[in-house]
Amino acid sequence: MIEPAQRIKEIPPYLFAGIEKKIAQALARGEDVISLSIGDPDLPAPESIIDALNGAARDAENHRYPSSAGLPSFRRAVSDYYAARFGVHDLDPETEVVALIGSKEGIANLSFCFIDPGDLALAPDPAYPVYRGGTALAGGSCYIMPLLAENGFLPDLDAIPREVAERARVMWLNYPNNPTGAVADPAFFEKAVAFARRYDILLAHDSAYAELTFDGCYAPSILQIPGAKDVCVEFGSCSKPFNMTGWRLGFMVGNAAAVRALSTYKSNVDSGVFQAVQLAGIAGLRDPQPIVERARQVYAARRDILVDGLNSLGWSLSKPKGTFYVWAPVPLGYDSGSFAEEVFEKTKVVLTPGAGFGRFGEGYFRAALTTEESRMAEAISRIRKAFGGFVF
Numbered sequence: 574m575i576e577p578a579q580r581i582k583e584i585p586p587y588l589f590a591g592i593e594k595k596i597a598q599a600l601a602r603g604e605d606v607i608s609l610s611i612g613d614p615d616l617p618a619p620e621s622i623i624d625a626l627n628g629a630a631r632d633a634e635n636h637r638y639p640s641s642a643g644l645p646s647f648r649r650a651v652s653d654y655y656a657a658r659f660g661v662h663d664l665d666p667e668t669e670v671v672a673l674i675g676s677k678e679g680i681a682n683l684s685f686c687f688i689d690p691g692d693l694a695l696a697p698d699p700a701y702p703v704y705r706g707g708t709a710l711a712g713g714s715c716y717i718m719p720l721l722a723e724n725g726f727l728p729d730l731d732a733i734p735r736e737v738a739e740r741a742r743v744m745w746l747n748y749p750n751n752p753t754g755a756v757a758d759p760a761f762f763e764k765a766v767a768f769a770r771r772y773d774i775l776l777a778h779d780s781a782y783a784e785l786t787f788d789g790c791y792a793p794s795i796l797q798i799p800g801a802k803d804v805c806v807e808f809g810s811c812s813k814p815f816n817m818t819g820w821r822l823g824f825m826v827g828n829a830a831a832v833r834a835l836s837t838y839k840s841n842v843d844s845g846v847f848q849a850v851q852l853a854g855i856a857g858l859r860d861p862q863p864i865v866e867r868a869r870q871v872y873a874a875r876r877d878i879l880v881d882g883l884n885s886l887g888w889s890l891s892k893p894k895g896t897f898y899v900w901a902p903v904p905l906g907y908d909s910g911s912f913a914e915e916v917f918e919k920t921k922v923v924l925t926p927g928a929g930f931g932r933f934g935e936g937y938f939r940a941a942l943t944t945e946e947s948r949m950a951e952a953i954s955r956i957r958k959a960f961g962g963f964v965f
């Protein structure tokens with residue numbers, strides 16, 4: 574009998590694999606499903622980016638193997654974007670930027686560069702599942718940093734025991750935060766950088782939603798903190814700001830030793846991102862503001878419909894300042910699984926149960942704003958019809 578390795582037997586299936594199956598089955602039965610589940614933009618990539626891809630795809634130069642670290646012009650565009658957007662002027666495209674096949678790829682693979690079997694990483698909970706998945710695949714384990722509403726969904730670094738901090742090799746953070754929608758301020762990043770410096774921890778900040786903030790709020794980069802590059806890397810992505818999730822383009826910037834380590838790992842595993850996709854990404858990174866300003870308006874309008882709708886059904890949510898998610902408690906009498914299940918059974922509206930993001934996600938659900946306004950309103954009206962209202 575063919576037996577997979579222990580690491581594959583032990584890793585749970587990816588969160589959305591089960592949800593996607595459930596949606597596919599309902600669609601096959603001809604049901605009118607409204608999925609607020611997966612955070613995948615429904616809007617097309619902008620024309621300027623598609624035009625750049627088209628041109629580049631016709632150039633045979635781009636049909637060859639790319640360098641696995643990324644085109645010099647792409648890495649330069651990332652470095653220039655950091656200067657223009659965050660005032661981070663000193664990123665060396667040669668040594669402090671690496672292109673990724675989507676940031677998920679780099680996030681998962683970074684653990685293979687810094688986690689040996691038995692090593693410890695600090696990971697938030699609830700969280701994007703890849704921090705823990707990558708750590709587990711590399712043979713490490715995670716010390717959980719709970720993200721609690723009363724702390725604004727920021728981890729309490731003072732609550733981490735000294736012996737844990739001394740053992741930890743990597744700390745994962747993600748702001749604007751999936752799934753909670755929280756945005757961190759520079760004061761928190763300062764504390765986190767100081768913590769990482771004190772204990773020689775590689776602080777890996779996932780900044781996939783840096784451009785998706787609302788109400789005049791702009792997310793900082795952790796690299797704005799003086800000295801951050803000594804211990805930090807930051808992950809960026811073209812997926813969410815430019816509606817390019819399927820194109821697979823991201824980057825990691827910051828600490829040169831970490832960039833070198835990930836580049837070495839990747840050169841043994843993959844052969845980089847199709848150059849035409851990198852050239853298209855450059856078109857976005859060189860002029861991002863018109864694109865992301867439109868995205869912000871679209872998501873803010875949807876957020877208002879969803880949050881106002883939920884509040885009319887008994888919730889008392891404030892509006893998230895970032896990401897395209899709404900993170901909300903489940904009503905009295907439910908846990909996150911039973912609530913998502915019953916809503917789906919009665920309305921065919923798909924919500925993601927919070928427990929899928931970790932045990933501190935229990936008691937919540939996540940709704941994604943990647944569905945048009947009319948469907949958002951339809952989801953609310955179906956829930957109203959099926960349930961009336963809720964008690965908390």
Ligand SMILES: *Cc1c(COP(=O)(O)O)cnc(C)c1O
Nearest residue numbers: 675676677701751781810812823
């Ligand atoms: C979507 C997402 C990513 C991955 O994006 P890529 O498409 O792989 O660049 C990374 N982190 C978080 C928190 C996400 O939600």
